[in-house]
Amino acid sequence: MNRFSQKLVFAWAAAGTRYLPFADAATPDLPLSRLLRLSLFQISVGMAMVMLIGTLNRVMIVELKVPSALVSIMVGLPLLFAPLRALIGFKSDNHRSALGWRRVPFIWMGTLLQFGGFAIMPFALLVLAGAGEAANAPPWVGYIGAGVAFLLVGAGMHTTQTVGLALATDLAPVESQPKVVGLMYVMLLVGMIGSAFIYGELLSDYSPGRLVQVIQGAALVTMCLNVVALWKQEARHSVRQNAPVADPSFRESWISFSKGGHAVRRLLVLGCGTAAFTMEDVLLEPYGGEILGLSVSATTTLTATLAFGGLIGFGWASRVLSRGADPFRMASAGAWVGIPAFSAIIISGYLQAPWLFASGTFLIGLGAGLFSHGTLTSTMNLAPKDQVGMALGTWGAVQATAAGMAMAFGGILRDSVAKWSDSPTGYHTVYGLELLLLCVTIVIMLPLLGRETKL
Numbered sequence: 321m322n323r324f325s326q327k328l329v330f331a332w333a334a335a336g337t338r339y340l341p342f343a344d345a346a347t348p349d350l351p352l353s354r355l356l357r358l359s360l361f362q363i364s365v366g367m368a369m370v371m372l373i374g375t376l377n378r379v380m381i382v383e384l385k386v387p388s389a390l391v392s393i394m395v396g397l398p399l400l401f402a403p404l405r406a407l408i409g410f411k412s413d414n415h416r417s418a419l420g421w422r423r424v425p426f427i428w429m430g431t432l433l434q435f436g437g438f439a440i441m442p443f444a445l446l447v448l449a450g451a452g453e454a455a456n457a458p459p460w461v462g463y464i465g466a467g468v469a470f471l472l473v474g475a476g477m478h479t480t481q482t483v484g485l486a487l488a489t490d491l492a493p494v495e496s497q498p499k500v501v502g503l504m505y506v507m508l509l510v511g512m513i514g515s516a517f518i519y520g521e522l523l524s525d526y527s528p529g530r531l532v533q534v535i536q537g538a539a540l541v542t543m544c545l546n547v548v549a550l551w552k553q554e555a556r557h558s559v560r561q562n563a564p565v566a567d568p569s570f571r572e573s574w575i576s577f578s579k580g581g582h583a584v585r586r587l588l589v590l591g592c593g594t595a596a597f598t599m600e601d602v603l604l605e606p607y608g609g610e611i612l613g614l615s616v617s618a619t620t621t622l623t624a625t626l627a628f629g630g631l632i633g634f635g636w637a638s639r640v641l642s643r644g645a646d647p648f649r650m651a652s653a654g655a656w657v658g659i660p661a662f663s664a665i666i667i668s669g670y671l672q673a674p675w676l677f678a679s680g681t682f683l684i685g686l687g688a689g690l691f692s693h694g695t696l697t698s699t700m701n702l703a704p705k706d707q708v709g710m711a712l713g714t715w716g717a718v719q720a721t722a723a724g725m726a727m728a729f730g731g732i733l734r735d736s737v738a739k740w741s742d743s744p745t746g747y748h749t750v751y752g753l754e755l756l757l758l759c760v761t762i763v764i765m766l767p768l769l770g771r772e773t774k775l
Contacts, residue, residue, distance in 0.1 A: 355500065358491070359507035360549035360551075361427065361484040365477050366511025366544040366627070368434060372473060372540055373727075374623035375519050376445075378605035379531060380466075384448050392602050392731020393536050394467050398474020399724025402717055405482045409713025423487040424550055430479030431546040436541030437472030442532040444469055478720060480546065481508075485712045487553065504637045504691060509631040509689070513617020516624035524615075582768055589648075589765050590695045593655055595726035596721045596757035597688040599750055600665070602727050603734060604681060607747050612668050612677060625678055626685040641697050648768045651694030655765070657687035658758045662751045669744050692719075 377395055379388040408426060444465030446456045485504055492500040515538075522534050600607075604626070605619040614622075637650050664680030667673075699715045730750045738746030 324588055327713045354553070355488075355492075355503065356507075357551075357736050358484075358488055358549050358553055359504050360545040361431075361480055362504050362508040363511035364431075364434065364513075364545045364549075365481050366508045366513075366537055367515040367542065368438075368473050368477050369508075370512050370515045370519060370623050370627075370731045371438075371535065372470060373601045374516060374605060374619075375523065375534075376441075377530075377602045378609060378619050379526075380445075380448065381606045383526065384445075386448060387735060389522065389732045389735040390463070390587075392728045394470045395602050395727050395731075397467055397723075397724075398478065399721055399728070400471065401475040401478050402720035402724055405478050406710060407719060408479055408482050408711040409486055409716075410710050423483050423490065424553075426483040427487070427546065429479050430476045430481075430483070431543060433472050433476030433479065434542050434546075435476070435539050437469045437476060438535055438542065440465060440472065441469035442535050444732070445531065445535075446528065456645050463689060467553045475674065478716065482713045482716050484549075485716075489712070491553065499638070499642070502634060502697075505692070506631060506634050506638075508748055509627045509634065512627035513631065516621060516627065518579075520621045520624070522620075526701065535624075536751060582720035582738055586695075586698065587714075589651070589761060589768065590715065590718050591696070591722040592764060593651065593691050593761040594722040595689065596655070596754045596761055597658060597684065598723040599726040599730035599754050599757075600662075600684075601723070603747055603750060604665075607669070608674070608677060609742055611630060612674050612746065622678065625681045629682040629685025629687075630689035630692075631685075632692075633686040637690050637693035637697075647694040647698040647701070648765055649694070651691045652762060652769065653767050654687040654690030654692075654694060655689060655758045655761045657683055659755060661687055662755050662758075666748050667753050669748065 372395055377391050380391045380394075412425070444462050447465060448459070488500050488504050519534060523530060524703030604622060608614040608619040608622060633654065637654075641647060641650060661680050661683030664683065666678050668677035668680060696715060699711055733753070734746040734750050736746075737749045
């Protein structure tokens with residue numbers, strides 16, 4: 321290597337940790353290449369989220385004419401599994417395997433659940449569409465099949481994400497754990513952005529058959545990505561199966577975890593803020609299609625806009641928080657960003673302005689990214705020792721439960737209001753409620769600002 325090449329390599333290495341997001345999360349024992357390979361499980365989770373929340377809810381509501389209340393309930397079905405994320409994290413912390421693994425068995429089971437849900441989904445959608453031989457099938461078969469498929473995919477997502485994040489923090493040194501978890505969530509957003517563009521391109525000429533092909537492809541890609549992500553990541557520890565010391569019970573671990581200051585208030589902030597940012601998830605694309613007249617491809621791309629805003633929010637929050645900023649001030653800033661975001665969404669319907677709708681969608685993602693990173697960093701900083709899985713599981717359980725309840729309620733509220741008024745009023749009522757929830761979140765968060773302490 322000549323002198324110029326050496327200078328170029330050293331300059332790139334020096335610039336990498338300064339300008340590349342989360343590049344400083346890598347360590348000699350956990351290089352960036354291995355970290356990025358592990359993060360592939362977040363890509364698969366992002367693909368599934370876009371498929372469920374973005375593409376399928378739009379297709380079912382607009383093209384298949386399924387009531388939005390029913391679709392919201394289906395998308396919210398993973399709520400039934402979400403509270404178990406804390407238990408899953410606890411079990412993976414203390415799992416005794418004959419093969420010496422703690423995390424891998426849970427991630428593999430989550431992968432199989434995701435694959436199984438995507439395998440069932442095309443047949444359920446064919447029944448809902450009344451296409452081909454499914455034209456004579458009773459509609460309830462399609463509803464039940466779609467519900468089971470959504471539930472399986474959601475259960476797989478919760479299991480894979482909770483234990484995958486715990487494995488990432490296991491592999492990283494303590495001082496790098498928040499950065500590593502931040503990187504994992506950035507990769508989730510990258511997966512959402514990439515898959516949204518790919519789905520949008522593949523479905524530009526929509527047909528039920530093309531939709532089935534896309535779902536089948538997502539199932540195969542999910543399996544491949546997760547297998548590559550797990551390959552030789554977790555070392556086998558045969559000592560675990562014969563450990564003489566009994567592991568603590570879930571109740572004991574939960575009591576230890578909940579002793580942190582303002583624990584109830586922190587969880588209430590997380591739940592209320594998450595509900596405020598996700599109640600519209602199943603309504604944004606139908607709103608764009610029904611009120612603004614956008615195509616399936618155009619509304620699917622909106623999911624990428626939402627995820628891109630979240631990516632910017634996570635990157636910005638990571639840079640600021642790495643300098644010692646208060647995580648709850650960052651979360652509060654995210655809630656403040658959400659107020660003009662939802663205002664822009666409401667106004668876009670009256671003005672018939674797709675550009676204003678897209679801008680509001682971007683701001684929703686930005687605010688949600690700031691809010692999520694702030695609450696996640698605070699959770700990691702306050703987590704008791706040896707309870708990484710429990711901490712991440714609890715954060716994920718509250719977030720997923722609040723999101724599922726909010727999405728289901730948002731669809732029901734929209735249908736109820738539209739029944740007595742008109743469709744735009746139904747949508748705007750939901751967006752107005754989200755504005756109110758953001759204000760409540762800001763008020764609840766006030767006593768937490770600047771009060772974070774290590775346990």
